[in-house]
Amino acid sequence: MVISGDICLEDVACPLNCPGEDEFVLTGCDMLHGSPGEFSVLKCRSCGLMRTSPRPTSDTIVSYYPPDYGPYVGTRIEQQSSSWFSGIKNLVRPLAMRVFDSKTEALPPMRPGRLLEIGCASGSFLHKMAGRGWQVEGVEFSKQPAEAAGRLGYKVYAGQMETAPEPVNPVDLIVGWMVLEHLMDPVGSLKKMNEWASPDAWLVLSVPNAGSIEFEIFKDKWYALQLPTHCYHFTPESLTKVLRLGGWELENIHHQRSVTNLIVSLAYVMESKGWKRLGKRLRDFAFAGGIFFYLLFPVAWVLAVFGQTGRMTVWARKRVDTSGPSLHTGSGSSGGKIEE
Numbered sequence: 183m184v185i186s187g188d189i190c191l192e193d194v195a196c197p198l199n200c201p202g203e204d205e206f207v208l209t210g211c212d213m214l215h216g217s218p219g220e221f222s223v224l225k226c227r228s229c230g231l232m233r234t235s236p237r238p239t240s241d242t243i244v245s246y247y248p249p250d251y252g253p254y255v256g257t258r259i260e261q262q263s264s265s266w267f268s269g270i271k272n273l274v275r276p277l278a279m280r281v282f283d284s285k286t287e288a289l290p291p292m293r294p295g296r297l298l299e300i301g302c303a304s305g306s307f308l309h310k311m312a313g314r315g316w317q318v319e320g321v322e323f324s325k326q327p328a329e330a331a332g333r334l335g336y337k338v339y340a341g342q343m344e345t346a347p348e349p350v351n352p353v354d355l356i357v358g359w360m361v362l363e364h365l366m367d368p369v370g371s372l373k374k375m376n377e378w379a380s381p382d383a384w385l386v387l388s389v390p391n392a393g394s395i396e397f398e399i400f401k402d403k404w405y406a407l408q409l410p411t412h413c414y415h416f417t418p419e420s421l422t423k424v425l426r427l428g429g430w431e432l433e434n435i436h437h438q439r440s441v442t443n444l445i446v447s448l449a450y451v452m453e454s455k456g457w458k459r460l461g462k463r464l465r466d467f468a469f470a471g472g473i474f475f476y477l478l479f480p481v482a483w484v485l486a487v488f489g490q491t492g493r494m495t496v497w498a499r500k501r502v503d504t505s506g507p508s509l510h511t512g513s514g515s516s517g518g519k520i521e522e
């Protein structure tokens with residue numbers, strides 16, 4: 183099916199190969215960039231995993247990632263200013279980040295080793311971890327940010343995870359910040375990561391939490407829905423099953439202490455009611471960070487305690503024995519230890 187220009191759609195089955203039927207959840211459009219098309223979200227009645235179907239094919243989905251796509255811009259390394267003010271900021275920031283820890287990039291305690299970042303964008307996280315003694319490399323689907331990360335001196339494969347080559351040496355830590363939901367074949371990609379990982383490796387992923395109250399309230403106006411670039415919409419339970427089938431055991435869930443999703447979702451609702459200027463101001467406010475992040479932190483903290491913020495960071499361990507039926511027949515619980 184062709185919807186506009188060169189964009190082709192394809193129907194997608196549940197990646198857990200469930201035999202059951204699907205339930206219709208909602209229809210929505212690209213609220214982030216206003217690109218053409220309407221997309222449906224279906225929920226597998228057997229495993230509960232939600233997916234965008236039909237969705238743009240792997241060849242045509244690239245048009246939904248414009249050059250100003252947020253993560254590409256937000257991960258560029260900026261030149262450090264040498265003013266006294268930025269010097270003070272650099273001194274205060276580590277302390278502020280410790281007190282107001284949003285858990286956005288929460289990592290297991292481990293010694294530096296080999297790190298692979300899936301969806302490394304322009305390379306700021308690779309750069310940070312290299313500074314901490316890690317040997318880093320990345321995979322980035324979009325060519326321009328991949329080249330930007332490469333210019334920092336890091337080995338970055340420009341292409342989709344599904345076609346990425348195996349690292350020369352096994353990796354000890356694999357991270358993917360808000361990337362799993364974008365992958366067209368999450369189970370195949372997780373299996374690949376399992377093969378690339380050392381025996382004690384950790385996998386750390388952040389994903390939107392479609393099991394949160396935010397999704398219940400905002401539905402197609404939920405900021406983290408991001409149709410059609412989000413191919414899957416995970417809850418702690420469905421993510422546990424996908425990880426297990428991909429060869430990983432979920433160990434911890436950190437619900438992120440952030441209300442950015444909530445505020446932008448409110449902005450979407452306002453814009454859809456015709457209050458464009460107010461919506462725009464709210465969006466700008468959500469992304470401005472600064473003092474408002476700190477003022478709203480207690481709200482975010484409380485929501486996170488109850489697992490109701492729109493994003494979660496999960497830690498998973500490599501499964502030693504990935505054979506047998508237990509991979510698919512998950513217990514139905516989120517499995518891992520829940521942390522706010």
Ligand SMILES: [Zn+2]
Nearest residue numbers: 196200226229
């Ligand atoms: Zn299923």
